[in-house]
Amino acid sequence: MTSLAVAEGRQLAPKDYKSDLPPIWCPGCGDFGVLSALYKAMSVCNLDPDRTVIVSGIGCSSRLPGFVATYGFHGVHGRVLPVATGIKCARPDLNVIGVGGDGDGYSIGGGHLPHAARRNPDITYLVMNNNTYGLTKGQVSPTSMVPLASVGARIDPKRWKTTPYGNTETSINPVALAVAMDCSFVARGFSYKPNQLAEILVEAIRHRGFALVDVFSPCPTFNQDQTDEFYRHRTFDVPADHDPTDRSAAFALASREDAYPLGILYRHPEKPNIVDEQEFLRKRWKHPEGEDDHLALLEELLGRFT
């Protein structure tokens, strides 16, 4: 049974999680707010930096591990979840946090999402959703809200580079999708509400299982439509009487398209997870301890082929 690896005998402040590397994001990028909220949440949980790994993919937001004074893994585009799963299963004693953008998590890496949900490793996955591809300078993403070609007569071709005449595809709703996948913790935050986001992240980090936190994190450089103003007017806090363990209610709430709920949408705390199951499986045998034990066990295995 794993629990959080916390700093023993000392209380760390948010600034203690800052690395020496200054963030390279554009002025006004939503990711600054996400990073502050993450420092704060890590401090509240008092995570041990030496036993914490932040894994990312590729994209503006995926540069985040370098800005945190913990272990980091900045891999390839879209493979945050396999790498994080490998780390957590090999080393259940480590805190593992995955981060990335909407293109990384929902497009190129989208195929890994249902499998992370069904394996349910104790990983927090923070998606900085800016509804566009920022690092490649403004192409349509799976969460882009570009009007459809059939209704998009006034689309600005300079603004949406790969959908100059309007989108020919609809977007996906990642939180509704995650509830449908029975992802054991689903929440949504907004980078311009850093205190609420920090509280959500604390809950996500403490959750024992796979936690998806989708965060609206506007890109002021390449997305002039989904700005902080846009989200301020189209978001609302999850109602106090919402029961996150009620999956149908969670799905209905997550599926709202007129306005987007902020907060914890769904929880399935008792969902089995791969780390515990693997540990259970290993416990069927008396584990070899020293090198000699391993060799003796190997000799026995080889002996079965005589």
Add this chain to the structure above:
Amino acid sequence: MTEETAASVTGTDLVIRFVGESGGGTVTLGDVMVEMFTQLGLDIYTFQTFPAEIKGGTVMYQLRAKSGVTLSPGDSVDILVALNREGFSLFGDGLSDHAILLYNSDEFTPPPDAARVDIPLPITALAREEKEAIRHELEGEILKRLPPPVNTVGLGALMALVGAPLEPAETYLRKVFGRKGDAVVRMNVNALHTGARHVAEQLNGRQFVQVHPVAHKARRLMVTGNQMLSMGAIAAGMRFYAGYPITPASEIMEFLARELPAFGGTVIQAEDEIAALGMCLGASYAGTKAMTATSGPGLSLMVEQINLAGQAEIPVVIADVQRGGASTGLPTKTSQGDLNLAIYGMHNESPRVVLACSSVEDTFWTTVEAFNLAEEFQCPVLLLSDQSLATRRSTVPPPDLTKLRLTNRRIPTTEELAGGYVRYRDTPDGVSPMAVPGTPKGVYTSTGIEHDESGDPAYSPEIATKMKAKRFRKLDALLERHGRRLVRLWGEHGTADVGIIAYGSLEGVIREATERAAGEGIRVAHLQLRLLHPFPREPVLDFAQRCRVLLVPELTWSGQLANWIKVNTNLDVVSLRKDDGLPFLSRDIYNRIVTLAEKNLVRSSRS
């Protein structure tokens, strides 16, 4: 009978080929005969070729039993066991003179051939009779599910045909069927004797083949290449495996799923090959030795992250059990067609190592080698096997575990941690200290983006050159430390009329061809490359100097190995290649050796 399959009267070298419908018990019968011959102390070498379908299609299982070291599945067949007509028409060739055909006479009658001794066996009918005999003793459902003992009748027939005692077979049947109850055991034992009696009546005192038991003092293993690869990985300290099912590599994951948990390890069946390698990189980054195994199509999906492992300097082993054809191609057949992918499969350039397993015995040690090199040089190691080697069952001496030497990655010293840890420190051999998460003062970000020594992103031309040089310097160090050790020399040690350079599963057939040619006075040397990349240039050039002509046999269409040798050495080589899904026969190599030696004689007599 051809000269290389010694006259079967002595019974010391026997090739049996089983053919029948896939899923119809052909493989089982072959496996049981392997058991029997192993118990008789003979050395075994098998070759199997399957259709791509689960049911239907024809499977061929060739088994060679020999009283000495067995290097190939044999060039010609002494006993053909044909369970259906299609099998006979597809695989009925390649028989030695006076070969015996044991066939299921309930299924078909072969056209007569005076060069053959035909023994019809109504195997279906005989098996049905045996089942009928115990019908009254069994319940309805059990009776319905109980197949007639077709394979056991076949087993008895074969044991009689090769003049082997029936007792070991009886013991075996009691062991296998014991838990199914007395009636089932009796049915099988009776079927065994029925099959034997039926053949004995037809032989009528003539014993065409006689096997001679060999007493072995030493313990021997009967294993496949895939099993040895799995056990080599466990021996090397691999405790994390992630993979995605693919023929012919799946058996590795299945084996490890059963065995690795007892060693405290983890096996995950990933959602695809990309995820499989991603998980392995995560696990290895976290300090656990990790492996994935796949075949060509899966390897091509892994290419991007192989570069990540090279760039971020993460040790990992990727086994590629090569199969035939491009795209889906010939998924159940053999090939060496992934050599280019293993060596060149990357965007831009990053360091990697390519090793090849050459026999079932060698697979254990080369797998250990793969992990040791991955750890020593903190880079991806591609470990090549192929279908014929992976599914080959072979009798081998058990690996001597006292010879096991394991390498672990260089971790930072206390001083290195205290003085501000530098993950990618530029060192004389390019190998930097790698901290395991959990190490105080060791935090760093592992990254595929170009970075300075500390791991921070950096893109100046100076840094880009310096860091790339640092990473590639590791390959120079590898060649210097291990290059000469990672080739094997066979055959002639002096000046040779013909020199053969090859790798992988061809080892055995080449050695057999070399020995045969040497017996006829042709001096043949054989250089077997265990290390393919970085290319062991010096040992290859030394070898080439003492050979009058170089022959490069390989199972590829375009001559990938021959090209790789030329690129690295500028040597002129004669390329011998085919890529039809089947391995070379020893005589394919032998014939080419003879032709080349004769040409040389002509040339030298003219000069």
